[in-house]
Amino acid sequence: MLSLRAVNQFYGEKHTLWNVDLDLPTGQCICLLGAPGVGKTTLVNCITGHIPVQSGSMLWQAQGCPPEDLLTRPPEGRTALGIGYVPQDKRIFSQLSVEENLHIAMMAAGEQHKRISPLVYELFPELYTLRQVRGGDLAGDTQQQLALARALVNDPKLLILDEPTNGRGTSFIQDLGQTLRRLNQEFGLTILLVEQRLSFIRWVADKFCLLHRGRNVAQGDLTMLDDNMVSDWIAP
């Protein structure tokens, strides 16, 4: 679905991503992991188009369609193509209701006349009950559900989540794991998950990509991610 080759990114003079290669095959759940500050959020923002890359390629290929150069599209064009994003800071509109937040997300993808997919409220029934409540008045767990619902409302082909379990409790994490497994296995959604919690990663993901100081130092099936690798590259 998405292939990155030799991606380099700079913040001013600071070289942050170094020749990153990453493959996201259709229907798989890939976990992007690494210690804090290695460039995980930067990489997903390069994929969504919120941060420009200096060099490299990103080829997008939906089933039955010719490959497309993702780098030629602005962020909203990538959303329209099928990339849904749940950022670390959620970015929901606190003054707008749940329903308005979802409608704005659809408008951003050029789908202003569409109705909210019943699947979104099926996955998050609490959001249906609270659909007239302002985003800022929701509890933290429900805000995170709204951020996920907003990414799903445009029926993405690739869902990217940046540390969605961060700061959340056991019950939320359990529900999130079940939701992601369902989206991946029942609906065939491809998922790129930035995550630090190893038990969660082992539960939901098929493959991993390990970043260290902006370089992809290992990737493959999750069964290859052993304790030595974790202590060498991730543990402090």
Ligand SMILES: Nc1ncnc2c1ncn2[C@@H]1O[C@H](COP(=O)(O)OP(=O)(O)OP(=O)(O)O)[C@@H](O)[C@H]1O
């Ligand atoms: N806007 C920015 N301007 C300059 N440097 C930045 C900017 N954003 C991030 N950085 C730096 O780039 C590096 C990679 O940051 P990034 O947030 O991508 O790492 P990360 O692996 O996602 O970290 P975390 O797990 O803490 O979220 C860090 O050294 C960070 O300080």
